[in-house]
Amino acid sequence: MKILVVDDEADVQPLFIQRFRKEIREHEVEFDFALSGEEALAYLKEKHQEVVLILSDINMPGMSGIELLSKIRHDYDAPPPVVMMITAYGDEENHRQAIQNGANDFLTKPLDFTLLKEKLKTLITNG
Amino acid sequence: MGFFQFIACFLLLNRLNRAFIDPEIKLKWGKQLSLSSWGMLLVYLALQSFFGEAGIIFLGSILLGGILYYLYKEPDFDQFRFYLFAHIPLAGVGLIASLTLFIAPDFYEKYDSFFDCAILAAFVWPFARWMTSKKQREELKMITLRNNQLDTLVAQRTAELTEQKNELENTVKLLQATQAQLIQQEKLASLGELTAGIAHEIQNPLNFVNNFSEVSMELIEEMDEELAKGDTAEAIAIANDIKQNLEKIIHHGKRADGIVKNMLQHSRSNSGEKQPTDINALADEYLRLSYHGLRAKDKMFNSNMVTTLDAALPKINVIPQDIGRVLLNLFNNAFYAVQQRHNEEGDSYKPEVKVSTAMKGKFVEIRVTDNGTGISDSVKDKILQPFFTTKPTGEGTGLGLSLSYDIVVKGHGGTMEINSKEGEYTEFIIRIPA
Numbered sequence: 001m002k003i004l005v006v007d008d009e010a011d012v013q014p015l016f017i018q019r020f021r022k023e024i025r026e027h028e029v030e031f032d033f034a035l036s037g038e039e040a041l042a043y044l045k046e047k048h049q050e051v052v053l054i055l056s057d058i059n060m061p062g063m064s065g066i067e068l069l070s071k072i073r074h075d076y077d078a079p080p081p082v083v084m085m086i087t088a089y090g091d092e093e094n095h096r097q098a099i100q101n102g103a104n105d106f107l108t109k110p111l112d113f114t115l116l117k118e119k120l121k122t123l124i125t126n127g
Numbered sequence: 128m129g130f131f132q133f134i135a136c137f138l139l140l141n142r143l144n145r146a147f148i149d150p151e152i153k154l155k156w157g158k159q160l161s162l163s164s165w166g167m168l169l170v171y172l173a174l175q176s177f178f179g180e181a182g183i184i185f186l187g188s189i190l191l192g193g194i195l196y197y198l199y200k201e202p203d204f205d206q207f208r209f210y211l212f213a214h215i216p217l218a219g220v221g222l223i224a225s226l227t228l229f230i231a232p233d234f235y236e237k238y239d240s241f242f243d244c245a246i247l248a249a250f251v252w253p254f255a256r257w258m259t260s261k262k263q264r265e266e267l268k269m270i271t272l273r274n275n276q277l278d279t280l281v282a283q284r285t286a287e288l289t290e291q292k293n294e295l296e297n298t299v300k301l302l303q304a305t306q307a308q309l310i311q312q313e314k315l316a317s318l319g320e321l322t323a324g325i326a327h328e329i330q331n332p333l334n335f336v337n338n339f340s341e342v343s344m345e346l347i348e349e350m351d352e353e354l355a356k357g358d359t360a361e362a363i364a365i366a367n368d369i370k371q372n373l374e375k376i377i378h379h380g381k382r383a384d385g386i387v388k389n390m391l392q393h394s395r396s397n398s399g400e401k402q403p404t405d406i407n408a409l410a411d412e413y414l415r416l417s418y419h420g421l422r423a424k425d426k427m428f429n430s431n432m433v434t435t436l437d438a439a440l441p442k443i444n445v446i447p448q449d450i451g452r453v454l455l456n457l458f459n460n461a462f463y464a465v466q467q468r469h470n471e472e473g474d475s476y477k478p479e480v481k482v483s484t485a486m487k488g489k490f491v492e493i494r495v496t497d498n499g500t501g502i503s504d505s506v507k508d509k510i511l512q513p514f515f516t517t518k519p520t521g522e523g524t525g526l527g528l529s530l531s532y533d534i535v536v537k538g539h540g541g542t543m544e545i546n547s548k549e550g551e552y553t554e555f556i557i558r559i560p561a
Contacts, residue, residue: 011335011375018342018368021349059422062431088330093426110334 001124002030002047006040006056006068007086019113029120037063041071048076053123055107058087058094066097073102082123086111129180131250132187132221133171135214136194140164142257143198143207152203163194181228188221213256217249309514313526314452327419328386332379339372339379346372386412403442404450406491410436410482413451417458421466430465435483443491443561449534450559456527457495457555458482463518464499464553471500490541490558497554502547510545535559 005016013033023029032047034040037060044051054072058065069083084105085098098106105119144160147153170190174183195211195218198204204211224242228235235242346369353362414432421428458480465478481496502510509515511532516525535541541559 009331009335011379014368014371014375015335015338015342018346018372019338021346061418062429064429067429088327088334091426097426109330110337113338 001028001052001120002032002050003053003055004032004034004040004043004047004051006034006037006054006060006065008035008057008060010035015111020117023117036060037065037068037071040068041075044072044076048081051081053120054081054083056083056085058085058098066101069098069103070101084119129183129187130171131246132184132191132217133167135217135250135253136167136187136191137164139194139210139214139253140167142210143204146207156203181225184221184228185225188218188225191221192218209260210253210257213253216252217246220245220249309524310526310530313524313530316524322420327423328416329383332383332386335379336376336383339376343369343372343376401444401446404445404447405440405442406445406450406484406493407436407438407440409447409451410434410454410484410493413454414458414480414482417455417462421459421462425466428462428466430462430478430480433479433481435481437483437485440484440486440491441561443559445539445559446534449538453531453534453557454482454493454495456531457557460527460555461495461497461499461553464497464501466499468499468550486561487558489561491561493557493559495555495557496552498552501549501551501553502545503549507545507547511543 016031020029034043056065056068065085082104085103086107087094088109095106140160141164174186195214199211346365350362350365461480469476469478479498483494485492511528513529514525516523532543535543535557539559544556547553
């Protein structure tokens with residue numbers, strides 16, 4: 001499955017790639033990265049059919065994760081990609097906003113990769 | 128005719144006796160005056176048997192003159208001098224009449240009605256003088272009373288004013304102390320704002336340190352497996368990854384370290400030493416701190432940030448925590464302005480805060496620009512004043528810009544320029560001598 005990770009910190013990339021080493025090697029997952037909401041949208045313009053899951057940080061300069069989320073829900077709804085929000089601020093308000101705007105899930109930083117892997121497994125088995 | 132002088136003496140002494148109010152003087156003179164006044168009458172009766180009219184008038188006048196002279200010499204009777212003088216005519220006329228009667232009795236007989244009138248008039252004169260003086264004395268008494276009253280009033284008023292002055296002085300001292308407190312609070316408040324931003328700033332590098340450490344542990348296990356399998360190439364590849372991870376751990380660890388050091392520097396008040404400082408790094412750090420600080424207060428806050436930092440900018444001698452505070456204040460204001468405009472105009476408006484650094488001649492120039500609500504001309508004159516703020520009560524102390532101005536101009540010999548168009552943009556330009 002193709003996964004798009006949106007985060008303004010560039011160092012998340014080696015983190016994901018190393019954490020999902022095995023899965024990447026066995027072609028279970030494929031990761032692409034965008035450093036901003038705008039970059040993500042540009043990417044999605046071309047590849048939205050292929051992307052199954054989008055993992056997005058909420059607090060980014062410029063377009064926030066929530067804005068990106070609502071744009072995705074608006075522009076790409078057939079089929080709607082699964083979107084999970086990641087953020088350092090794990091408070092009620094953020095959670096509510098994320099769910100309200102159509103996020104499928106909500107994760108807090110630091111990422112618990114084991115938990116993430118489990119969620120992905122559920123996603124795959126549920127089709 | 129002879130008795131007028133004696134009666135005048137009697138009345139004079141009596142009146143003087145009664146006129147004294149001061150008990151001390153009454154004690155001193157009372158007996159003498161009353162005794163001598165009665166003595167006058169005795170003397171008259173005695174002289175009646177020995178002397179003729181001329182003699183009696185003469186002696187009476189001499190006696191009167193003598194008493195007048197004696198009393199004139201006594202300082203206790205100074206206030207009655209006018210009264211003593213009023214008796215002189217009587218003594219004088221008496222002398223003249225008696226001498227005339229003695230030397231030229233016929234002349235006296237011829238003109239005796241004139242002499243009688245003169246003596247009578249001279250006798251009455253002291254009465255008149257005493258009456259007018261009484262009036263004057265009453266007036267004087269009134270005026271003295273009024274004066275005393277006024278003196279009391281003035282003393283009262285002075286006491287009141289002195290009390291008020293003391294109260295005011297105390298209030299001024301209190302206000303000065305409060306002002307100093309507020310300035311210190313402002314510094315602490317800006318530190319408090321930083322704390323949220325700093326917590327976030329530290330969280331990120333710490334996350335990386337943790338995550339990369341964990342991943343590296345996993346990789347080492349994998350490497351063991353690969354080595355056991357004999358796949359050296361794969362093992363070497365993994366080792367490379369581990370090496371990179373460790374480099375990242377060092378990098379993020381240092382990042383967190385730097386942030387903490389910055390925070391400690393900021394909280395120290397007035398350690399005042401200028402050091403060569405990388406303004407670009409300072410601007411970048413405080414921009415992010417300001418941004419995250421505001422985000423911590425308002426989750427919905429968002430803004431674009433553009434940094435145009437001249438890489439060739441030399442390090443300049445400044446007090447880093449002071450300049451940092453200035454930059455933080457400017458960034459906070461810029462973000463506040465764009466936030467306000469966003470509240471007014473909604474999502475169609477794109478908030479943007481720009482910071483740029485450049486070398487302009489001998490000065491390092493830092494520009495902070497925002498496309499927020501702007502500053503009206505009437506406000507522009509006041510924004511550098513201490514305690515002036517456009518924020519609602521409780522949201523800002525109004526000290527940020529005045530402190531910043533002091534730091535830039537007085538502390539570093541630089542300049543601060545403000546350009547703005549209401550509703551469109553605001554730009555602060557700081558120039559610091561390199």
